[in-house]
Amino acid sequence: MxxxxxxxxxxxxxxxxxxxxxxxxxxxxxxxxxxxxxxxxxxxxxxxxFSGASIRVFSHLTESIQKEIDKVLESDTGKFSNETYLADLNGRLSMKHSFLVVRKAENLLFVGDTATVEELKQEFFGYEDAAAPSSWRNFLDKDTEHLLKIREFTFPDGDDGGVYLVTNVMDMVPExxxxxxxxxxxxxxxxxxxxxxxxxxxxxSILRPIGKLQEATKKIRDGNLDFTLEVEDDDEIGQLCQNFEEMRIRLKESTEEKVQYDKESKELISNISHDLKTPITAIKGYVEGIMDGVASSPEKLDKYIRTIYHKANDMDRLIDELTFYSKIDTNKIPYTFSRINVANYFRDCIDEVGLELEARGVELGYFNYVDEDVYVIADAEQMKRVINNIIGNSLKYMDKKKGIINIRILDVGDFVQVEIEDNGKGIGPRELPYIFDRFYRTDSSRNSAKGGSGIGLSIVKKIVEDHGGRIWATSKEGIGTEIHFVLRKTSV
Structure with a gap:
């Protein structure tokens, strides 16, 4: 409401x-x-x-006695000369704040209240109305505040008479x-x-919800976001409480995200510091070996230099990942999309990564099952980063003497599907759903030999999704891992 x-x-x-x-x-x-x-x-x-004024109300007080008098007048008017009958009638009227007066000719034959009659004496004469001997007439004396009810009749001896019922209006005031x-x-x-x-x-409906809202505001002021503001009504205050509750939820989520971000940033710095220290230590060791003359033969010197070169490449890759991570975090990845021929693009990628894999003694298999006229809309540089990160991750966890990496390009209707398979140690079913999460690394991989910042595959997922694609992984422990991702085809 x-x-x-x-x-x-x-x-x-x-x-x-x-x-x-x-x-x-x-x-x-x-x-x-x-x-x-x-x-x-x-x-x-x-x-x-409340209707008909006081005359009508007080007139009803003596209504029953009036009817009795009418009956007596119709049968025996001489009864009004009987003192005993008149006294009994007056006694009953006194219970109704009234009294009886009977007039015969010019004299008052019976007076129920002498004192009052002296005040009203003039009211008992001059009302004879021969034309209406059988009717009652009412008169209200405003000076004395008495109600008179008059009925004229004729005595048996021929004298005219009158019956007067007098009611004291003031006696009714208490009621x-x-x-x-x-x-x-x-x-x-x-x-x-x-x-x-x-x-x-x-x-x-109003003050209690405002009180709850005030209490919730105090809790937020004190930094407490772990509560729920119950919304009972759907009026303006209820909607205000609903908006406040949504604000609290978002504020809590924002706070939790900030805490998580701070935690991830610290973890990233720790990982990068650890992973940079490993190749730097190796480079220093090999450089000292060259300076001390340990690499005495051309073959040994060439081995030392190649090792230094590879370690420097590892450092460059880590720094590149850190730079790219900062762009992901601020949603400022510099994409340059264009139409790319799938067959030609992946053929060039294979030629480029094949040299490095050959140098590491890893066998590379490339299988293209798409036509030569299939195109996708993609950023060539960023897709190359995807391929390199996936292959780099495979090399990092390769535990076989003879490493194998197979790359397959498949046509699956409206999409091109890329599969990169290795024969590494594999990933357990409990860990597989989290490998694309930022900073996630399996427990067995957290050692200086493997290294890694933990953001390589999260970068891959971000790039693929920004291309409108999807990425997932399948793996069997001891056999290997297969990374799949799809890109939507575009018409020529």
Whole structure:
């Protein structure tokens, strides 16, 4: 739920909901008060205390006695001359905050409350209405706050008379005040409960996520990235928390990459230092041998010089790998792509590496199975680096007296596949998946005789993949290793 929706709901909750609840409470209290009036004063339960003003409400108080009087007037008007009957009737009216007055001609035959009658005496005369002898009329005296209900009739002896039911409106005020107080208390409770519920809801949906976000920010400030920021909602704050969590993950990955990079850089420096020291030590030894005259014969001198030359080439290769590694790390490899004829290109490569392999006593086999008109898009110099690194790695781990390296060029549909096979010591199945990883070297190869920076095959993988190709290896321990890579063909 969006925050704007939540704010709209909050507005409706704090306005419409309390008004609705207060209205329902008033209706409920009205019904309750009507029942109380009914039980206390005999008022009908369907009386609406908030409509028709007080006349209608208080008129209902004496409604049952009015009906009784109507029946008596229809059967025996002389009963209103009976003092005992009138006293009983007045007693029942007093329970309804009312009293009885009976007039006969110009005299008051019965008075239920003498003090009040003195204030209202003028109200008991002058209301004769012969045209409507059987109807009740209501009058509210605003000065004395009494409600009068009048019914004229005729006594058996012919004198005109009147029945007056007088209700003290002020006696009903406590009930009205009680109801108003109940409504006020109910309204305050509704507002308080609504505000409390709304506060809890806002806290749960807005303030608590912000608190979590603040706590997560403090953890990152203190360098702690090993936590998870739980995202519960999908509103703006939830999306902010989601973005923050993604930022934390990337920051953690970046930190881990930096730590790994620092580790690899230290390892590279250690490997290069170790691998440079080996040929330098050998060169120094052979140079000292020449200076001391140990190489006394032309053959021995030629052997020493060739050894120095090969060691210098090893050093040059290591330095070249280090330079190229720095370009890989910054994605600044200088590629120069062009259309290359596969048959001609690999034929030239074989001619070049064949001389070195022959000098090392390694047999080279070359097998080309592609047509003369097959082309690929590649960087000739960098592909030559790929071939040299793979062959160099094979020579490094060659353990047979008669070394063999076979190079096969195959046509596999849309691709040209190159296979470089050796008969070296092979690679174990546990180590094979990692040989293209940067700085990876098998445990058995970590010695001064083999050397190697551990980045040769990772450079090969990077170049092949940058050409849009793929590289993999198969190997059997004690038999040899075969490196495969493919390049996509291009039309002539």
């Amino acid at each position: 969006k925050i704007r929706t939540k704010l709209a709901i909050a507005f409706l909750t704090i306005t419409v909901v309390p008004i609705t609840l207060i209205y329902m409470a008033i209706i409920g209290l009205n019904n309750y008060q009507a029942r109380v009036f009914s039980e206390t004063y005999g008022v009908s339960e369907d009386v609406d205390l 009205a005040k009680s109801m108003i107080f109940e409504m006020l208390v109910t309204s305050v409770m509704i507002l308080f409960i609504t505000g409390a519920v709304l506060t809890v809801w806002v806290y749960q």
